[in-house]
Amino acid sequence: MTHCDRRGFLGALSGIGVAAFGPRDCAAARDLPIQDPQGHADLKWDKAPCRYCGTGCGVEVGVKDGKVMAVRGDAASPVNQGLLCVKGYHLPAMLYGKDRLQYPMLRKDGKLERISWEQAIATIAERFGQALADKGPDGVAVYGSGQWTVFDGYAALKWVKGGMKSNNLDPNARLCMASAVMGFMTQFQSDEPMGCYEDLDVGQDFFLWGNNMAEMHPVLFSRMLENKRRNPGVRIVDIATRRTPTSDYADLYVEFEPGSDLALANGILHLLVAKGKVAESFVTENCVFKRGIEDLDKIGYGCFGEQAEKYTFADETKDATREDFVKFLADYTPEKVAAITGVPVQQIQALADMYGDAERRAVSMWCMGVNQHTRGTWMNNLITDIHLLTGKISRPGNNPFSLTGQPSACGTVREVGTLANRLPADMVVNNPEHRAKAEKLWGLQEGTINPKPGHHAVDMFRAFQRGDVVAMWIQTTNPWVTMPNLHRFDRKPGDGRFLVVSDIYPTPTTDVADLILPSAAWVEREGVFGNTERRTQQWNKMVEPPGEAREDAWQIVQVAKRMGMGNLFPWPEGDWHEPMFEEYRKFTLGIGKDLASYAELKSTRGMLWPVVDGKETRYRYAAGFDPYVKKAAGVHFYKAKGYGEKAAIWLRPYHPPAEVPDAQYPFWLCTGRVLEHWHTGSMTRRVKQLHQAAPRAYVEINRADATRLGIKTGDKVRLVSRRGKLELPAMVDGRGKPPAGSVFVPFFDEGLLVNRLTLDAMDNISKEPDYKKCAVAVERA
Amino acid sequence: MNARILAAFLLLAACGDDSQKTAVPGVPGAVKTLASVRAERRLFDGAPPVIPHHDFGADCISCHTTAGMSVPQFGFAPPAPHDPEQLQGAMSRCRMCHVFASKEPAFADNDFVGLRQDLRAGKRLNDLAPPVIPHQTLLRENCMACHTGPAAREEIRCPHPERERCVQCHLPQQTTGEFSR
Ligand code: SF4
Numbered sequence: 001m002t003h004c005d006r007r008g009f010l011g012a013l014s015g016i017g018v019a020a021f022g023p024r025d026c027a028a029a030r031d032l033p034i035q036d037p038q039g040h041a042d043l044k045w046d047k048a049p050c051r052y053c054g055t056g057c058g059v060e061v062g063v064k065d066g067k068v069m070a071v072r073g074d075a076a077s078p079v080n081q082g083l084l085c086v087k088g089y090h091l092p093a094m095l096y097g098k099d100r101l102q103y104p105m106l107r108k109d110g111k112l113e114r115i116s117w118e119q120a121i122a123t124i125a126e127r128f129g130q131a132l133a134d135k136g137p138d139g140v141a142v143y144g145s146g147q148w149t150v151f152d153g154y155a156a157l158k159w160v161k162g163g164m165k166s167n168n169l170d171p172n173a174r175l176c177m178a179s180a181v182m183g184f185m186t187q188f189q190s191d192e193p194m195g196c197y198e199d200l201d202v203g204q205d206f207f208l209w210g211n212n213m214a215e216m217h218p219v220l221f222s223r224m225l226e227n228k229r230r231n232p233g234v235r236i237v238d239i240a241t242r243r244t245p246t247s248d249y250a251d252l253y254v255e256f257e258p259g260s261d262l263a264l265a266n267g268i269l270h271l272l273v274a275k276g277k278v279a280e281s282f283v284t285e286n287c288v289f290k291r292g293i294e295d296l297d298k299i300g301y302g303c304f305g306e307q308a309e310k311y312t313f314a315d316e317t318k319d320a321t322r323e324d325f326v327k328f329l330a331d332y333t334p335e336k337v338a339a340i341t342g343v344p345v346q347q348i349q350a351l352a353d354m355y356g357d358a359e360r361r362a363v364s365m366w367c368m369g370v371n372q373h374t375r376g377t378w379m380n381n382l383i384t385d386i387h388l389l390t391g392k393i394s395r396p397g398n399n400p401f402s403l404t405g406q407p408s409a410c411g412t413v414r415e416v417g418t419l420a421n422r423l424p425a426d427m428v429v430n431n432p433e434h435r436a437k438a439e440k441l442w443g444l445q446e447g448t449i450n451p452k453p454g455h456h457a458v459d460m461f462r463a464f465q466r467g468d469v470v471a472m473w474i475q476t477t478n479p480w481v482t483m484p485n486l487h488r489f490d491r492k493p494g495d496g497r498f499l500v501v502s503d504i505y506p507t508p509t510t511d512v513a514d515l516i517l518p519s520a521a522w523v524e525r526e527g528v529f530g531n532t533e534r535r536t537q538q539w540n541k542m543v544e545p546p547g548e549a550r551e552d553a554w555q556i557v558q559v560a561k562r563m564g565m566g567n568l569f570p571w572p573e574g575d576w577h578e579p580m581f582e583e584y585r586k587f588t589l590g591i592g593k594d595l596a597s598y599a600e601l602k603s604t605r606g607m608l609w610p611v612v613d614g615k616e617t618r619y620r621y622a623a624g625f626d627p628y629v630k631k632a633a634g635v636h637f638y639k640a641k642g643y644g645e646k647a648a649i650w651l652r653p654y655h656p657p658a659e660v661p662d663a664q665y666p667f668w669l670c671t672g673r674v675l676e677h678w679h680t681g682s683m684t685r686r687v688k689q690l691h692q693a694a695p696r697a698y699v700e701i702n703r704a705d706a707t708r709l710g711i712k713t714g715d716k717v718r719l720v721s722r723r724g725k726l727e728l729p730a731m732v733d734g735r736g737k738p739p740a741g742s743v744f745v746p747f748f749d750e751g752l753l754v755n756r757l758t759l760d761a762m763d764n765i766s767k768e769p770d771y772k773k774c775a776v777a778v779e780r781a
Numbered sequence: 782m783n784a785r786i787l788a789a790f791l792l793l794a795a796c797g798d799d800s801q802k803t804a805v806p807g808v809p810g811a812v813k814t815l816a817s818v819r820a821e822r823r824l825f826d827g828a829p830p831v832i833p834h835h836d837f838g839a840d841c842i843s844c845h846t847t848a849g850m851s852v853p854q855f856g857f858a859p860p861a862p863h864d865p866e867q868l869q870g871a872m873s874r875c876r877m878c879h880v881f882a883s884k885e886p887a888f889a890d891n892d893f894v895g896l897r898q899d900l901r902a903g904k905r906l907n908d909l910a911p912p913v914i915p916h917q918t919l920l921r922e923n924c925m926a927c928h929t930g931p932a933a934r935e936e937i938r939c940p941h942p943e944r945e946r947c948v949q950c951h952l953p954q955q956t957t958g959e960f961s962r
Contacts, residue, residue: 043896062896064896067894069825069894069895069896070825070826070827070828070895070896071827072827072917072919073919073920075919082919082920083871083872083920084878085877085878086829086876086877086878086879086880089824089827089828089829089878090824090828092824092825092893092895093824093891093893093895095893096891096892096893096894097889097890097891097892098889098890098891098892099889099890214874214877218874218877219877221874221877222870222871222872222873222874222877223871225870225871225873225874226867226870226871227870228870229866229867229869229870229871229873230870245874245876249873249874505889675876675877675880676880681888685888685889686888686889686891687824687891688824688887688891689824689828689831689880689882690880691885691887691888692831692880692881692882692883692884692885693831693880693881693882693883694880695883695885695888
């Protein structure tokens with residue numbers, strides 16, 4: 001008896017009369033080889049966080065004969081409990097693209113020539129030294145990454161700020177997280193969310209603000225769906241400007257006019273006040289009211305229009321009262337808000353009712369839609385305002401939770417402080433006490449650290465183009481794909497300025513580099529990442545990098561030593577990771593940002609800071625969870641010293657976007673990511689399965705518009721903005737469905753650069769560009 | 782391509798007769814066994830298989846039901862091996878892990894050599910004892926999906942699928958070490 005033809009299956013087959021399976025089929029199958037020398041048996045498995053997104057899933061990496069041969073979801077990781085997304089499962093192939101950069105290369109007479117590390121380090125040290133001599137600390141710049149490990153970021157910070165006395169250090173995370181940073185800083189005077197991923201398991205109402213979580217944070221999304229399966233009362237609200245795979249799982253889809261989310265959030269606040277849904281005692285005890293500059297003329301839109309070359313804006317923090325707040329909100333009646341946002345009054349009311357229901361827990365999540373916004377900091381403020389006003393914060397399942405895109409945007413950029421104005425652990429360069437603390441911990445002379453903030457990302461590239469910055473080093477990122485309005489940065493090497501790029505594959509950025517350094521990737525080196533939920537995760541080096549590739553931190557340390565700044569990195573060559581981490585960790589201790597020790601990180605699947613006495617903190621500011629809260633119950637926003645240890649509710653008005661569709665450019669253009677590719681695709685496109693599933697960029701267009709313009713899926717379409725043109729294939733009713741009058745293009749494709757169309761308007765406070773809204777014309781190509 | 786060959790192509794892993802084996806381009810006389818079809822559809826053993834058919838625009842579970850289903854013109858759509866409950870929750874978005882295959886040329890060549898499947902019998906205490914489960918059971922909670930039905934390969938086909946509760950007798954191997962105090 002064979003079991004090919006078990007009843008159930010055979011029944012199903014014979015009923016419709018297709019290929020049935022008989023005994024002969026099985027006889028053939030029995031001959032298959034079953035032993036394979038590439039077997040599982042002698043693989044060595046070790047833990048690491050995923051290389052890609054800010055979720056920080058735990059993976060186990062299987063190594064044999066010096067090669068990574070497999071990964072599997074780490075069942076012991078509290079982040080993902082064994083599940084990964086398609087990118088995570090395909091991690092190993094990312095390391096083995098044939099075109100990995102393996103040797104340092106210098107451009108001579110336009111051609112790249114292999115050089116030794118010795119020559120490379122000497123050249124960089126000389127060019128940076130020359131730049132410092134000629135132009136002072138403003139003449140050099142380092143552009144880093146939220147994919148930097150803590151070591152890379154810390155080495156860069158110490159070299160730039162402690163060694164070269166410059167503050168021209170800024171990361172690509174400026175393009176994605178800066179608004180969230182400023183949101184948390186302006187409200188709690190301490191960065192990063194109070195909640196953790198457990199919020200996804202125990203929350204009841206989830207509000208996704210402009211956030212295609214199903215594709216961008218798939219494992220977190222699945223955790224929320226599992227909660228919904230177990231607790232059918234869970235509700236998911238997708239507040240968005242286009243339908244995405246996330247919308248398919250939402251109980252309520254709320255579509256707003258691009259940029260009008262500011263009005264929608266104010267409309268919700270208005271109703272919460274009007275309907276008496278304010279958590280009065282919570283607000284009185286724990287909150288203050290603040291307002292800043294609200295005048296559109298004074299604020300403008302960043303490096304855009306008349307202010308394109310030089311944009312400066314500093315917000316003011318003014319005291320406000322509860323009465324001011326109520327008066328301010330009077331403007332945002334449901335009818336008015338409906339007119340601005342296009343959201344029906346009933347939906348605005350439904351949102352307010354859900355947020356205002358004291359019996360239910362609420363989690364708001366957001367990512368790029370809110371952050372890449374000309375008023376991104378304001379929008380962060382308004383979402384958190386809703387949680388403060390209703391007291392739904394710092395409790396399991398009750399939190400505003402900003403999601404990060406990069407694996408260590410939190411751990412490296414935000415915590416180490418690799419930003420133009422920052423020092424580690426929430427400190428800033430323009431505060432004398434903060435500088436003094438850093439100088440003391442680094443054993444530097446008083447007055448070493450420059451008090452003037454450096455160039456933020458967009459400004460840094462402008463300064464390089466202008467020739468104010470003459471030596472720049474880019475690591476682990478690909479700005480010649482990701483910068484907005486790319487035309488501004490067109491470059492031919494050999495223009496007298498010096499650009500060093502460290503990466504693992506050739507990219508449009510290495511194409512314009514004068515010197516290319518090959519980097520070790522992921523488990524080819526030891527590392528630490530910090531994910532979205534404040535979890536610091538360590539991994540060991542598991543395999544050798546190809547050729548002469550070396551880790552980014554090592555590259556920086558070598559150059560610093562060559563420039564005579566070796567005192568900053570006093571550790572022995574072979575054993576510097578742990579001592580470097582422990583030095584950095586001193587910045588975090590005793591102030592509510594306490595990181596776990598290196599030993600603890602090595603032996604756990606990461607820990608949520610603050611870690612005190614070996615215990616992690618799931619909910620910051622909450623009695624019973626956070627060791628810094630001494631109260632018996634409730635919350636204590638102890639980091640907000642400047643606000644009397646209370647959180648700030650900000651009054652933030654609606655301002656229209658920088659550019660809106662008109663007769664000549666009648667469509668909205670929104671840009672973003674796809675599930676399969678991570679950022680600019682420099683890693684994921686080298687994995688066949690991922691590349692084949694999403695081989696090139698496309699433009700999503702609404703069916704009504706497509707019909708009107710005679711466009712079908714696959715047709716060539718030309719997009720024209722005030723800045724450039726781009727031809728790419730159309731996608732009608734694909735995975736994303738923009739509303740009529742709106743198109744969407746993913747940015748991963750270096751062959752179809754949508755950032756030639758985007759504009760460089762930016763958030764006034766965070767200086768984060770708005771990639772989500774500009775105006776384009778759409779025509780058949 | 783006749784329907785029968787197409788059907789064979791679309792099976793995740795199935796029995797086959799000679800007519801269902803396909804030639805290997807460039808290797809005279811060689812035929813693809815279904816083990817190699819299985820291997821071709823994933824980066825390494827343990828990686829989620831790609832979707833070998835085009836997008837029908839339907840929900841995956843309309844064909845890949847908990848028992849699997851035969852689809853006219855295409856063949857047997859096997860069930861997912863995942864925990865049926867989680868398929869309604871954590872794993873309800875299939876395309877989070879499974880993406881469509883296509884014939885697109887590679888963006889860049891790749892030297893990755895992945896772990897291959899290593900079918901091996903689970904150890905038994907004695908000849909009559911039930912074998913232990915020799916692989917991880919994470920994401921493979923539904924034993925029936927691979928060990929029964931037309932999608933099951935002969936070597937791993939279960940002789941008694943009517944005894945539904947597999948783990949009552951077959952224990953997942955958690956460790957290769959021995960117990961010691
Ligand atoms: S890309 Fe993000 S969601 Fe996917 S496995 Fe990696 S960390 Fe997890």
